[in-house]
Amino acid sequence: MKVLVIGSGGREHALIWKIKQSPKVTKIFCAPGNAGIQELATNVDIPVEDIKALADFAVSEGIDLTVVGPEIPLVAGITDEFKARGLNVFGPDKACSEFEGSKAFTKKFLYKYEIPTAKYKEYTNLSQAISEIDTFGYPVVIKADGLAAGKGVIIAEEKETAVKTLKDMMEKEVFGESGKRIVIEEFLEGIEASILCFVDGNKIIPMESAQDYKRAFDQDKGPNTGGMGTYSPNRLFDSELNKITKDEILQPIMEGFISEGLDYRGVLFVGLMIKNNVPKVLEFNVRFGDPETESVLLRLESDIVEIFQKVIAGNLEESDLKWKEEKAVCVVLASGGYPDKYEKNKEITGLADVKNAVVFHCGTKCLDGKVVTNGGRVLAVTAIGNTIEEAADIAYENAGKIYFEGMQYRKDISK
Ligand code: AMP
Ligand code: GLY
Numbered sequence: 174m175k176v177l178v179i180g181s182g183g184r185e186h187a188l189i190w191k192i193k194q195s196p197k198v199t200k201i202f203c204a205p206g207n208a209g210i211q212e213l214a215t216n217v218d219i220p221v222e223d224i225k226a227l228a229d230f231a232v233s234e235g236i237d238l239t240v241v242g243p244e245i246p247l248v249a250g251i252t253d254e255f256k257a258r259g260l261n262v263f264g265p266d267k268a269c270s271e272f273e274g275s276k277a278f279t280k281k282f283l284y285k286y287e288i289p290t291a292k293y294k295e296y297t298n299l300s301q302a303i304s305e306i307d308t309f310g311y312p313v314v315i316k317a318d319g320l321a322a323g324k325g326v327i328i329a330e331e332k333e334t335a336v337k338t339l340k341d342m343m344e345k346e347v348f349g350e351s352g353k354r355i356v357i358e359e360f361l362e363g364i365e366a367s368i369l370c371f372v373d374g375n376k377i378i379p380m381e382s383a384q385d386y387k388r389a390f391d392q393d394k395g396p397n398t399g400g401m402g403t404y405s406p407n408r409l410f411d412s413e414l415n416k417i418t419k420d421e422i423l424q425p426i427m428e429g430f431i432s433e434g435l436d437y438r439g440v441l442f443v444g445l446m447i448k449n450n451v452p453k454v455l456e457f458n459v460r461f462g463d464p465e466t467e468s469v470l471l472r473l474e475s476d477i478v479e480i481f482q483k484v485i486a487g488n489l490e491e492s493d494l495k496w497k498e499e500k501a502v503c504v505v506l507a508s509g510g511y512p513d514k515y516e517k518n519k520e521i522t523g524l525a526d527v528k529n530a531v532v533f534h535c536g537t538k539c540l541d542g543k544v545v546t547n548g549g550r551v552l553a554v555t556a557i558g559n560t561i562e563e564a565a566d567i568a569y570e571n572a573g574k575i576y577f578e579g580m581q582y583r584k585d586i587s588k
Contacts, residue, residue: 175199175201175235176201176236177203177240178201178203178204178240179243179251181203181206182242183463183464183467183505184460184467185203190470191477197476204217204220204221205219207535207536209532209534209537224249224251228251236260239262241264243460244320247264247270247459247460248320248459250266261485263484265372269459280356286425286426289453291446292359293356293357294357295318296355296356299339299343299344302339303336306332306357309357309358310359311330311332311335312329312360313358315355316357317348317355318352319352319354321348323398324348324512339355342355361446362448364447365445365446365455367385367462368382368443368445369461370441370442370443372430373484377426377441378489379419381473383405383465383469385462388401389507389583392585397512398511398512400463400464401550401586402587404468404561406500408561409447417451422443422454438485438487441457441458442461444456464505468501471531473497480494499559500561502558502564503586504554504555504586505550506572506582508546508550508580509579511581512549516579517547518547519578519579521577523576527554527571527574529571530571532575534551534553535548536548536549537551555568562587565586
């Protein structure tokens with residue numbers, strides 16, 4: 174089989190690392206890929222937004238399966254285009270991708286099917302939003318409705334910041350079209366969990382749980398990022414919380430999809446906030462999480478290509494997912510200044526010294542025969558161990574061997 178993976182981050186590197194282990198696969202392409210991915214696959218220089226060129230490539234190369242990593246092509250309808258051309262593609266269609274394309278769409282769905290989530294209201298009128306903001310209490314959560322590259326959620330501690338945020342989004346349009354409609358939510362306290370699920374049109378089957386660390390600095394200080402590290406399984410997820418999540422969150426989601434006539438096939442990422450064993454939905458993403466995928470896939474025993482095929486065919490069973498008992502920890506090495514301004518093209522050294530860990534590349538490229546930084550999140554150092562502590566020790570020991578100018582990482586992932 175020839176497989177095409179779309180994207181260029183640590184998530185796509187981890188997907189390709191796992192796909193490569195399948196005996197069904199003879200050749201892997203990645204568009205556009207990165208310096209780490211190119212050791213396992215052939216990089217193809219097509220941007221993720223150029224759906225027509227990606228489909229043309231898949232047709233001309235005779236690709237048997239395309240796996241879509243990021244949300245942008247999914248929300249733009251890549252799956253519909255590929256299907257219309259008779260191509261096999263893993264990822265939800267445009268209608269289902271609205272769950273990531275619009276926060277208001279997701280909130281309406283959650284309310285309709287009585288799935289626990291924060292209280293909210295959507296607004297398109299700035300003065301109405303300002304006049305009602307106090308009713309949510311403080312801190313208050315303000316979200317741009319559309320895609321905003323993970324930056325569209327602001328938690329405002331008091332009114333002044335809240336009003337400024339509303340004006341920035343709705344009047345100054347700092348997130349463009351995405352902020353013309355906004356969602357205001359009550360602030361939820363608790364511990365977050367990421368539950369990535371395979372959905373095959375009929376069934377929703379969760380993968381092993383993970384926890385993401387969203388803030389830039391230790392002790393959850395600093396600005397929100399795309400994710401500075403993960404571990405799996407999430408410590409909170411004992412058999413009781415697993416059952417509560419299945420019964421009160423996942424099952425009603427699947428019933429909702431079916432009654433809305435949504436033929437969801439792909440990964441649904443359910444972001445949860447958990448307090449006193451009560452999970453509430455924070456968000457949906459319509460794709461694998463990054464850096465959740467790095468730690469979760471390191472623990473997957475089963476052939477992922479077989480899983481993709483069964484999801485597309487609509488006949489996935491829980492027994493198709495086999496997991497290692499070992500735990501996984503992933504530490505993201507980021508550029509100095511991330512998530513704000515940062516420099517690129519810094520030479521990365523020490524990669525050859527890594528032992529017993531897998532270093533997934535998030536933002537790297539080759540320049541004059543050297544591997545250099547090419548993004549905010551640069552590398553995801555991932556390891557497994559018999560305990561979470563052992564996995565973390567191995568990941569951190571290896572992170573310490575790698576260097577690039579300005580490198581920053583959290584020291585408390587999984588701790
Ligand atoms: P989202 O993209 O909706 O998951 O929001 C990004 C991050 O903002 C989440 O991972 C949480 O850390 C935080 N967040 C979002 N909604 C809420 C909420 N209602 N209460 C507390 N934190 C939230
Ligand atoms: N790690 C969070 C995300 O992938 O959206």
